[in-house]
Amino acid sequence: MKKLLLMFFFIGHIVMADELPDLGSYTDNIITAVEEDKISKQILYEVNQSSSVIHDVEIEDYLATLGNSLLVKTSIANRHIEFFILNDSTINAFAMLGGVVGVHTGLFLAANSESELAGVLAHEISHITQKHLPRIIASQQRDSYKTALGMALAILVSRSNPQLAGGAMQAVSASAVQNTLDFTRGHEQEADREGIKLLDRAGFDVRGPINFFRTMQNASQFSDGAAPAFLRTHPITSDRISDIEDRIKEYPYKQRVDSDNFYYVKGKLRAFLEEKTSIINLLKENIKNKTFINESGEHFALAYAYYRNNQINEAGQELDFLIKSKPNNPMLINLEATLLIKKGSLQEATDLYLKGLLMFPTYRAFVYGLADHYISVKYNSMAIDLLQKYLLLYPKDPNLYELMAKAYANLGKILLQHENLAEAFYYRYNLREAISLMDLAVRSRDGNFYEKSRVEARLKELQREEMLFKKSLN
Template identity: 70%
Template sequence: MKKLLLLFYFLSLNLMANELPELGSYTDNIFSSADEDKISKQILYQVNKNPLVVKDSEIDDYLSHLGRRLMNGTSLANKNTKFFILNDSTINAFATLGGVIGVHTGLFLAANTESELASVLGHEIAHLTQKHLPRIIAKQKRDSYKTTLALAFALLVSRSNPDLAAASSTVANASAVQNTLDFTRKHEQEADREGIKILDRAGFDVRASIDFFKTMQKGNQFSQGAAPAFLRTHPVTTDRISDIQDRLSEYPYKQRLDSDNFYYVKGKIRAFLEQKNTIIKILETNIKNKSYINESGERFALAYAYLRNNMINKARNELQIIKKKKAPNPMLLNLEAIILIQEGKKNEATKLYKKGLTMFPSHRAFVYGLAEHYIRSSKTTIAIDLLNEYLLIYPEDPNLYELMAKAQAGEGKVLLQHENLAESFYYRYNIKEAITLLDLAVRAKDGNFYEKSRVESRLKELKREWALFSKGL
């Protein structure tokens, strides 16, 4: 497996190799919570416009549920930590300022068990709970942390733009990486130790952390040439591994079964992100030779790979085999509904979506699927009722607003279409575009008095927010 290890905490690149201050000895408010919020929104804005960010609600929801479970009992339990997935085959996850954690698809694919995936997330969450960034930045002058922030953004942007990637690794190399290695090791060790506690508290197998390090080290041996210099020197050392091993001896062995969702999510990622023309052959061969960790996960991937190639009957066959073996699961139901739609069985698909929503009311993919299905079948008023119902529960869900905009467009409602599209941009952290669309909504010829005054006051509100936001820190 030609994957490289990149478990890096990228802001640590720009640091001096000083002792860490004790937790609590610095002022926690190096960033005010308003600053923190602003940084978080700026990062999430970059994230949302990044074309490599995976926008699949099932994969997204799985990751944030797993994240929330791991954060339970930590100082982050009630904080608004955001997770996102980047389509990148390297094995990596990173925690940034503003409580944002990114995970590469390569990490999902390389993790053999859910505990292995959780071990990396736990490590990243520990970087946040240990406030490594505020501790780092507390050592810097007000001006130089802006440089740090700029570097953070450059690296984030570089993830979607290969041309910039070259430029930003030069920046990284120039920033005295060698000097920061000791510092980084301390952070990494602390995150490893805290990560184990987090993993244990959430009921995962703590030994997975060591298993996964070994998997990654193995992968790393084959990718020396491809790895940029600062990655080659990144310290996943035998020291670090033996430190983890020492800690693990305190924990009794705990067997833990992986959730079906872990394998289904992994399957979906493989089906959509691996090479379209080779993935079917690979999965078929694996199933034929029984070379897989989880048979249903493998078949689930194959079913989606078939769908991607319009091989609907074959997809249906795989689904039938899985259904005989496995418990009802929202991801299975969603797959079946998609197959039914492709088979042209629209009424059956509608029924299944509704059943899915009754059985698994928080599985948003059903709402999206059902609303889209209604919009495509010109049943826009039913779509609008459904979306209104769920907007009450999820008033910050950009997908619901986007679908609502489509449904309102179908009804010929200009003001409502622009208003909802504006909200979808707003909740993807693009305030500027939201303002442009609200401007259009205000100028729309339709809309009653009540609707007009609502969009006018919302426009004022967003303009105020934008003025604050664009002022900088």
């Protein structure tokens, strides 16, 4: 029955894809905030399980900062939106039910300016502020949260790559998934218009989206005429382009200087995604012939490519070149500390991380790097002190808990090790694994009275959450 309902949904949507949405009939309570939160957790669980998701705190934080600089200028400024990057060379991005926005590495690398990338994010965020996904689901018959969840995951699959929604896709038939769940033309136009207003409010160049369309058109010429995936899931018609062009005429020309980190993040992605020696050769050629959009970005990519290829001295030379002109960039400091550790200059690396944290007290890459370094040289208590301090600032950061678990493991503190590992799984949305680890913490033979009662209470809390989740599926 569920499958049939879903099939009906897919077919139904395609038939009515060209109709403008009836905005008046939409009511907020079709999917409740609680349901959307559960869907969000399920999607983020799948995302966290996927090996194609990029886990690099500097890259993740860059995207989240850029996304949040737009989000704060919307009507949903207080809502949490989760941004993530998927290792996929196709040019695509997508917004999900539950406030999740994914960007492919291919799109990130194709964007020639920060305003182009921000333009895509503003468009996706606008799909969320305008509640387009709940509207798609609301326009269909739906009798339970499970059906909505199935739809949400089907949308995840159709908008992104199929590996993303592994086990939870069982309920949805394969043939149904193959059909794309495109937004309607009305949705696209609304997201374009709202996106442009949002770009302007956040101080970006409103020409970003038009420039990015051109970038995509160029990209499709180079890839055997295959349209980038973004064009498939957000079809661009000539109507849409002329509508955008009309609208941006209203705005005065605004020159916006891209941040160094935009080019550095792109550089880091290139250095790690491409084949090691060929990217080194390509970057050297580009620098020699001055064929680049941003010179610093090219040197930064080369520094990381050398680092990856264990050419530490060469990496250092590239980095020195960059530091000379702008010494206080956190991404440069982080790479410098990484190189110092690789060279065995441990004290210098520690000093540099500490200096970095004084300048940029919330920069998580320094915290991870320093804690990891403390743990590797057996300064476990120092690692724990540092991590505890940062857990006050980032209480939902799974990486901090994971590092904490490592330090406690070194000290032979079993209860605390399992407790922290359980929290790491919990904040990666893996409730089942969190419960079994918290159970191990409860059953460990060490730990004082206070610690024992804390993990017992937390286990009960996690079990209650699981029970409520299971209940909502029926």
